[in-house]
Each structure stands twice: as C-alpha cells, then as structure tokens.
Amino acid sequence: EVRLVESGGGLVQPGGNLRLSCEASGFTLSTYWMSWVRQAPGKGLEWVANIKQDGGEKHYVDSLKGRFTISRDNARNSLFLQLSSLRPEDTAIYYCAREDNRGFSDPSSYFFDHWGQGALVTVSS
C-alpha cells in the first residue's frame, strides 16, 4: 500500500523557518517525481514545487521562488520542503504528492495519484 506521511508542521512566527518531511512507503521513491501542494484555510489547491527522481531537476511556482527549497533523500525514502522567511499568507496545509504519467512521454501528462494527509503550517505572531 502506498503511503505518504508528512511531519514537521507547526506554529512559527513571521520571518521564521520550518522544514517539512514526507516519509514514503509502499513504493520505490527513487522512481517517481514528487511534489508539494498547499491549501490555505478555506481555499483551493496550490502547487508549490516538484523534484525529479534523482533530485537533479527542481521546479517551483514563480511566487515562491527563493523562499522554499525542495529536496529528497531516496535512501531514507523521504521528501523535504524547507520553508524560509515565512509570511502569514504561507499558512496552509502542505501535502506531499506522488506524480505519475502512466509512461506517457508528454510532459503535460503527469497527475498526482497519491497524497499524504498533510502538515499544517501556521505563521502567526
């Protein structure tokens, strides 16, 4: 059974930092692109970043570039998101999600087939 379990969320003051982790099980992490997606309270889904299987390629949503850093440790079956210079508007549930494309070559063919339960990050003084 595929499982994704996030941890590391919590209350942090504006300007502070936080590191989220996502532990993967039930599949070989090193064979999948992985993403972080967030959801502010009462709002919709917002893609944050993704990372290639070997960690050699990363992409970020333009509005967050420079403040958040995605990384992975395949040997530890883990995905990470370093959040820096946090703002109140970063308050959200942060989900890790596995990407799949069923072997299609089209870059737009990817979808998120498994999601974690989410980690709540609250930025407030």
Next chain:
Amino acid sequence: SYELTQPPSVSVSPGQTARIPCFGLRLGDKYASWYQQKPGQSPVLVVCQDNKRPSGIPERFSGSNSGNTATLTISGTQALDEADYYCQAWDSGSTVFGGGTKLTVV
C-alpha cells in the same frame, strides 16, 4: 501564467448527471486531471489524463477534454459524491489547479 477557471458551485439532484467544467486556453492540447476533496480529507484522484479512471474509482466518474474546456461528468450522482472538485493541468513546467467547484447533491 496559465489559468484554469471553474464555477464555484454546481448543484445536482440524486440520480442525475452532474457536469463540472474547467476552462483554460487551449486546454484540449494538454492533459487534464480531476481530484475530489471532502471536508477534512486529502484530495483523491478521480480522473487522470482527460478520461482515465484510476483503480477503485466508480464507473460513474468520467472525463472529457476538447478545445478550451475539460469536463468531469458524474452519472447517477450519489449523496456521497458531494465534495469539492479540482481540475489540474501542466503548463511550461508548472502545474496549475482550477479554483475548485463545490458539488451539492440536493
């Protein structure tokens, strides 16, 4: 940046067909996927790559994508289908979600 637009809400009677549209410029040239999210739960993939249903998703869920519109169709809608639904597509290395549609079964 690329945008996907969904109506905020759709209502349907039990047993009827619900259609949830997702609008994006030349969306039909990309693949669209759909996610269901119930209150307090993580999103669940219900349709991927325009019209493919993941294992475990009931046959009443289907999808289409052409021109500027992708559509999620739920046939024989049941009360348990009441949820928020999000469309998703990739553009220029980034993924985009629609704003979400709240499906009410009344």
